[in-house]
Amino acid sequence: MKRKWFAGIMPKVAAAMLISAGLNSAQGKDLVIAQGIDVPGFDIHNHSTTAVEAVFVNLFDYLIMRDGKGELQPALATSWEQVSDTAMRFKLREGVLFHDGQELKAEDVKFSIERPALDKGLMQNSFYNTIKEVEVVNDREVIVHTKEPDPILLNRLSRIGSGIVPKHYVDKVGWTGFATKPIGTGPFRFVEWKRDDRVVMEAFDKHWRGRPAWDRLIHRTIPEDSTRVGELLSGGIDIATNIPSQDVERVKASGKAVTKPWPSFRVMTLFANMKEGSPLADPRVREAVDLAIDEKALIDTAMSGLGIPVRGAVAPGLSAVPMDLHNTSLYDPDKAVKLLAAAGYGPGQLSLKLQGPSGRYALDVEMMEVIAVMLETVGIKVEIEALEWSAYQSRVWEPNKIEGLALIGHSNSLQDGFHAVQRARCGYEFSKKTSWCDKRFDELVNLSAVTVDPKKRDEYLSEAFHRLTDSRSILFLFQVQNIIGINKAVDWEPSPDEQLWMFDAKPASN
Template sequence: MKRFTSISLALVLALSVGLAGCGKPDAAGAGGQQGSGQAKEKVLTIARSGDILGFDVHNHGFTSTESVHVNMFNYLVKRDREGKFQPDLAVSWENVNPTTWRFKLRPGVKFQNGDPFTAADVKFSLERVAQDAKLVENGNYKQIKEVKVVDDLTADVITHEAEPVLLSRLSRLGSSMLPSKYIQEKGWDEFLKKPVGTGPYKFSEWIRDDRVVLVKNDDYFGEKGKWDKLVFRSIPEEATRVSELLTDGVDIAVQIPPTDMKRINNVNSTQTISGPTTRVMLLSLRTTSGPTADPRVREAIDLAINKKAIIDSLFEGDGKETLTPIIPGIFGAKPDLFGKSNYNPERAKQLLKEAGLESGLTISFTGSVGKSLKDKETSELIAAMLEEVGIKVKMEILEPSKFNEKRNAGTTGDMFLVAYSNSMFDAALLYKRLKPDTGYNNPEVMKLLSDAEKNMNAQEREKQFQQVQDILAKDRPQIPLLQLGANYGINKRIEFTPRIDEITYADEIILK
């Protein structure tokens, strides 16, 4: 398996072109063409580690759910593989003044129920996510003050203050366009049961914890879908995903364990593909109550963890130690915090003694299984490392949906493990969950983040984010562990090139 290292975003995206598999098409199995003659149906089946959270595009924040949504819905703006902004539902845009962006909308677009897409839908969609504080993505869109409808095909997005990354916000999860007329007439509950978007594929069925099925939208405004049907299967167990791939049950399997890569590559019909990601695995620690409120305990936890051992034993060397969640290639990165670890178990024991805890302490630790690659095993290995320095761990391992519920409700243990990706390619995104997840409220940090959010001077803004990282590296409300790569198993009947943002656009996957 090719060793993954962190490189700049532009280079990563350019290099990813050569990663696709090769082989002869096969009419049997999950993918390819089913049926006979002219009636053959092209079906793409993808095995994922968990189910979607639902069809509320503003209320999830998870790449795995967005990978289904992007095939049904559209943004105003999208990013290509080189990270450049491209038209989607907006054909052009301009920054009229620091707080006003004008978008010209694509004419002739219809939602999948036949309703026309207009500026009224832009207003409805963006004002909903910007104004409803209960929505998960509200923190990434509350910068929007209002949307003014200039005419049916022109919308002005007005922000409270200068907004340097509005295009980035409008090209990622949380900014999909919703059908205002349909929702206002039928109600939100009906939309969630029968979701409607403008994308190349439309909803067919959702069997919870089993599969989501989409079918081609023949009225799509752009190039028609390459597949007749998309099937997103929920298979939490790694071994079962691999087995389904090897027995022709699925075309793509995500989160392939490094230990299974060789076995997949030794089968004539399958192969593995690895690609870089923006995802960083880290620990979030409660800073307002419990034992982790003591900064000495947080430091001891950090020093007790051998990150290299985690990378070598669980990921076969594919990963990169880090003291920051902002990796090189993301705006605001501080490279001298990347590729490093603070591992020092003897100092960890000394810190606990200084805190009067030399006789030991117990912390509660919430982990997940199937939410990210080797998350359960990583949690268990960390727990063992903490035990070695005298920290007893009360472990709770949850399925992704239960984990998400507890995290969003703020009822996780003293510490939890999570793997953050950065769909905005900007440091601002990752810090939106800092206070909700940890309770951390350092006034200096909060001011730096607030100032950076509205600073139109890129150089100053970058320095503000770097200052934040220096402070957080000492305060440790989060303990970054490692940058993750992504391993996929694919059937050789398809061509598939992973994206660094880990989003699955079905029409970027080709049946050969």
């Protein structure tokens, strides 16, 4: 009888031990996440990559934060009110501590928000330069003054670039020191950064929301898709971003992890070098390239059907974007050949370089390979240059050294149409990369930034979107539909802003 009971109970005991082991490695009190890229440093005002903010969001808090449904919720600010057309009052949460134990005060908020608003040399400046000043009323209250009415001020203050930092610490170590050893008020505190390898954080016991469920949060950098998947299945990591669609069944069959659709506001694009002397300065050539790309076939071939063709940076869930540009394509290879001939290029007479990152996006190199085949079909020779993300940023993207076409994916942390187009204004980041400049476009975008009437604002942005699309300075490919892999011992749901907010992650109940 005892032997029978022992034989019956042992499989259950073994299963329980395995579950416990899974929690101790997945929870273990360590939660390990892998992305394709590393952070460039921890200067929260001087970067522009969503995958970087996905790390930062665990270290820093905003005045306001979006929940999993995209709704604005109180964070470091407990309430806010519009006190005039150009002023909004924020009451700050009491008892919030920075990771060094110092208490958050209004001066820290003023310091943190005015820097990206006033320093034109920072990457985040164009998102915050509507702000004129932050007035300190007392230690627990500030008023944010804008130059003109700002219909999306709350969007700005709940996104990348508006994390609150301790003024006293930056005054002591400078931004160079801060960029390697940051301090915030987030649920995790900084421990270590091994460049191109990992960022290690530990739970902040005195966080105002309470203690996270995990002792340590580790963000690993693993550019290769296959390696990330292998690490997920071996238990080396608990969450893997950008799972290739062809690996979904492999993950499912493992019994150790699951895949989940990861809805995204991200749109994949090609930036065109329109500088004088470039073949792409000719609008006929740009249109030919646009018409040669079959977005639906690109999605089906490279992405296993995960994506929606677009002709603008539009996606459901974004405000003030023209959805007539969503789920549409102008594919016409015959017309592309005629346009090339009209521009003076016969078959094989035009050569273009296609540059892009390797490991930043799911199947990014495969995307470029499929695009190259499509362009070669209409007679354009293509040279592909795929670079690791940091090399791509430093050699091609940030120095504005696009040689022909450059692949990039842009998300929308403002979750508004203004974000999608504002950097294409003359002299701004996208304009510098493409050399496209359109005064009417600038006027429309600028009007949208100060117009509080939603209908009128939609009209301005719709015209701006269509002018940008028609310029073909940026060729829009498809809205991304990502896949994320999650260890079964972890209970967490991804959100379309692509943030890896791990305060909400819990050990799975069994």
